[in-house]
Amino acid sequence: MATEEEIKRLAYEIWEKEGRPGGRDVEHYFRARQMLGEKIPTPVLELAFLPPVLELAPVTTLAYCVKCRTKREIQNPQLTRLSNGRRAFRGACPVCGTRMFRIYKA
Numbered sequence: 001m002a003t004e005e006e007i008k009r010l011a012y013e014i015w016e017k018e019g020r021p022g023g024r025d026v027e028h029y030f031r032a033r034q035m036l037g038e039k040i041p042t043p044v045l046e047l048a049f050l051p052p053v054l055e056l057a058p059v060t061t062l063a064y065c066v067k068c069r070t071k072r073e074i075q076n077p078q079l080t081r082l083s084n085g086r087r088a089f090r091g092a093c094p095v096c097g098t099r100m101f102r103i104y105k106a
């Protein structure tokens with residue numbers, strides 16, 4: 001079991017290796033925990049540490065597929081951060097494989 005100190009040190013190393021990006025401290029912290037042997041699915045872990053107001057909101061990975069012209073559940077949704085800082089789910093249409101994404105919002 002890794003200590004909090006070890007986790008933080010590793011998170012700091014990841015942050016330095018990635019060129020010291022801003023606003024991704026939580027992500028680095030949990031990636032460090034994963035690297036030290038914890039098994040946490042990435043989307044679940046990210047969602048678990050969103051601010052409380054977002055945590056209480058229903059999370060949906062339903063998105064519009066431009067090819068099927070209907071809404072479908074994103075296959076293998078990955079929580080990602082857009083250039084404007086907002087979070088979004090990114091993945092593929094389960095039927096036709098077209099790339100889909102949906103802004104994560106409360």
Ligand SMILES: [Zn+2]
Pocket residue numbers: 065066067068069093094095096097098
């Ligand atoms: Zn589709």
